[in-house]
Amino acid sequence: MIRNVRKSITAVAFGLFTVAALADSGAFFRAIKQDNDVAMRSLLASGVDPNTKDEKGVPGLYMALQEGSLRVARLLIDSPRLKPETRNATDESPLMMAALKGHLDLARQLIARDADVNKPGWTPLHYAATGGHLDIMRLLLEEHAFIDAQSPNGTTPLMMAASYGTPEAVKLLIEAGADIHMRNQKGLSALDFARRAERRDSVELMETALRWSQQKQGPRGQW
Template identity: 55%
Template sequence: MLTRRAALLGAALAGAATWAVAGSYDDFFTAILRDDPDTITALLRRGFDPNTRDAKGQVGLVIALKEESHKAFAALMAARNTQVEARNAQDESPLMMAAIKGNEDAVKQLIARDADVNKTGWTPLHYAASGGTEQHLRIAVLLLENHAYIDAASPNGTTPLMMAAQYGSSDIVKLLLAEGADPTLKNRLGLTAVNFAQRVSRAEAAAQIAAAIRKRQPNAGAW
């Protein structure tokens, strides 16, 4: 009889523990979406793993940045065991998400925690170069100051300059060229940064890049 009662008690405790974990899981991601730092902090103090992934493989830091839940992001960053290099299913890092969102403060915090500025594949600089705001420009400057490789190639050979040519501001194009980006590079489809600008009718960006290419060419008739 005692053995059976012990077994029943053990099963009940296990069920309660499973329910508690499931409840904490839902509460955690709901708190991120609601930008509720108090609930996040309470869960982390009880031992909840801040690196837990949701059903789509997204980690809390990336979700907080994507949803612009700034207080939730701060609560997650306050946890020492939060992994700032945890990637989502698309291989996006928190630093990449902060860059595309133009969140300069988050970029600074992540770099201070040794987030990888030069991850392989798509990089934070690609994402920063895709933005058109003053914040994106400042983030691009910050990444370059922290040794971001200016001609980083994505899996299809696209460079940050190409992204800036099609999506970013003229100021970012100007910055990348001034800092030494190679305007002659081609991606795997044979497209240059000029082509990226031309296919969306960005005449100013195309002209900037074409001028940079001409500067690289030796003067005709030079001895």
């Protein structure tokens, strides 16, 4: 009898805890959507986990960066309890989203909090190159980002810059030493990416780099 009563009390307490947690989670994501830093500061002070994910597995900080809710993003990054490598269901990190959106200062802060500059698969440099964000690309390279990082299908940051970024991003990567000869699993090079995307300026940059590379080769094809 006593054991059954204890079980009932435990079940009720757990149910109340779950309801409270769901309520806090709802308020957490509303604050993000509204970029309501006052509400977020109150929630964090009350003990809400800054690493909370929504029902689709999207972490709060990733969502804040994606939504452009930068006041809330700064609060979350400043939280001592933040785990900066809390990723979404497709293994994307907050630093990757900051790189894609061009949030230089927040990218710096995340790196200072030990966010991973290099990771298997898609990397922050891929995302910065896709957005053509030169300052973030330089920051990542200064922090020893692997310039020829390969996505799961072998795509490099140079390929992403050539297809989606800007000629300036292509030029930066070439001058920083990106391998212009690499191909992904479909056999496509960065030049192929630029041609398919009809990026004339990037095509010209790649063709010039390839000609220069051929001129540097010795009689036996060696540097």
